[in-house]
Amino acid sequence: MRLRTCAAATLLLLLGTPAAAVAAPGQSDNLSRTATVTASTTSSWESVAAVNDGIDPSTSNDTVNRRWGTWPATGEQWVLLTWPTAQTLRSADVYFFDDNGGVRLPASWRLQYWTGSAYTDVAAANGYPVAANRYNEVTFNQVSTSRLRVVLQSGTASVGLLEVRTYATAIGTGTGTGWNPPAGLVTPLNQVWAHQEQTYPNLYGFRNYGWDQVFANGGSINYCVRWDSSAPVSAALRDRIHASLARQFKKWMDVMAGHNGWPYATVPVKVVGWAVRDRATLQWTDSSVDVYVNNIRENAPQCSEPCGRFFNQAGTYPNCPGGAAHHYDMSLWLTAGMGGGAGGDWGQRIGSEYYVGALDSDNIHILLHEMGHSFGLDDFYDWTPSGVGGFLMQAGSATRITDFDAWMLRDWWRHLKNRYGY
Known part of the structure; x- marks a missing residue:
């Protein structure tokens, strides 16, 4: 039980205690689940299969489930999702691995798709947030491709990912009026x-x-x-x-x-x-x-x-x-x-x-x-x-x-x- 005492009220949210990560919201229409995953570098004790196993982490320092990490390699690193046929992609979100040691949040990241002859950055990306303990969401102009690459630029440490989710629609949209808050509230x-x-x-x-x-x-x-x-x-x-x-x-x-x-x-x-x-x-x-x-x-x-x-x-x-x-x-x-x-x-x-x-x-x-x-x-x-x-x-x-x-x-x-x- 989580108890918060307030000036005008006592709030019992009853959110419980952290538990091992399980398949959770956001996985039902996640196109990454059907992709084959490869990477530029993978530490021998880590697994690149972690990034599309459908397990939503509880924290960036997940010690329960498998992770993808590149220690001790630094510099530009990537994870590649490959599908047997072209997929329509409109958004993605990534959960970074950060063990507070040799693997830390990246200095920056971006998404690239395969045009048939080369990898190019997705267009009109609405920003590439870098935050721990949460999914980092990006929406971009729709592409049709059989390959999507998450490119990470390391800082002073190595980099890693726990999960990558990809969608055919912009995150937060669906039938009816989608996610369109006033600009001043974003x-x-x-x-x-x-x-x-x-x-x-x-x-x-x-x-x-x-x-x-x-x-x-x-x-x-x-x-x-x-x-x-x-x-x-x-x-x-x-x-x-x-x-x-x-x-x-x-x-x-x-x-x-x-x-x-x-x-x-x-x-x-x-x-x-x-x-x-x-x-x-x-x-x-x-x-x-x-x-x-x-x-x-x-x-x-x-x-x-x-x-x-x-x-x-x-x-x-x-x-x-x-x-x-x-x-x-x-x-x-x-x-x-x-x-x-x-x-x-x-x-x-x-x-x-x-x-x-x-x-x-x-x-x-x-x-x-x-x-x-x-x-x-x-x-x-x-x-x-x-x-x-x-x-x-x-x-x-x-x-x-x-x-x-x-x-x-x-x-x-x-x-x-x-x-x-x-």
Whole structure:
């Protein structure tokens, strides 16, 4: 568990601990997997086959999986991908090997393709970033070729690669409107993503973001309400709480509708359960939701754990009363007397009085902020990206989802969409 204490909220992202690298997002349409790989130089204890084995590294100093390195050779080095037939290529990303010793990040790199008679640099490359512990992406003018070469220029040490991925489309694009943020947001968005990759080593391996939950349900979300209060709840108040929750969730999902291959026009929210200490607190007798009484976890009422995705991340609920249809993906945890909030893959926690008092508000900004965390968005209490300010995820500086918040959410989809086959 990763715990971040904030000025206005406590954030539980629950990203877990770093694990051995496994085949992961970005590999499903990776054309490199079918190529034959050769290299200018390969250390006898390393393997050039590492660069297209489909294993996404956890860090640049991967000590678990095979690597390609050139120690002690320096200067210009290359890896060549060769296909039996011509491939249409539009983008690539590479993960550098850096062991903090004899193999370090390159001074520079570039991509070259075979024209039929010579190797030439790809045209209109949008930059060749050099960073550790992440994929370095480049998009270029489309080429049709049977060979693509990654050319590395060493600095004072030797060079190496852990993985090379190549694609027929520009990274981040698909059906619908692709990755086209306003020019003024490109730099801060890249800074945010790099910061998240550095802060959360298991970012790509974690499998219970809001994204995972939406796709597991085929485009919907189920909630449980944890009523951590002694205040009575009428049927009318219950229905207003449900409707308000759905409206706030919709604001985030509206950001995604029609963007970059996102497949859902709407993502319906259904509240399937309420948890209370005393059944008499709930002043209704209908069976529209499951009711759980005095099941205490974290000193608060909890809906049935066998029905909760947080406790059953495989997505099967064999011991849930009523079956999988009664499962909940997230909890709306409403706590009497609480200021601020908390959010993560388990749901959102805010003050019950605050929420009830804001039911008719257009933007319930604390809840919206915590919902952002459920989809992976970070806090900004100790730094601010270049050229932006006053956005929802920078707590206390905005009361609605801004353009920058929207593009940060879309950036998560851009990086995770291959996980779901898009």
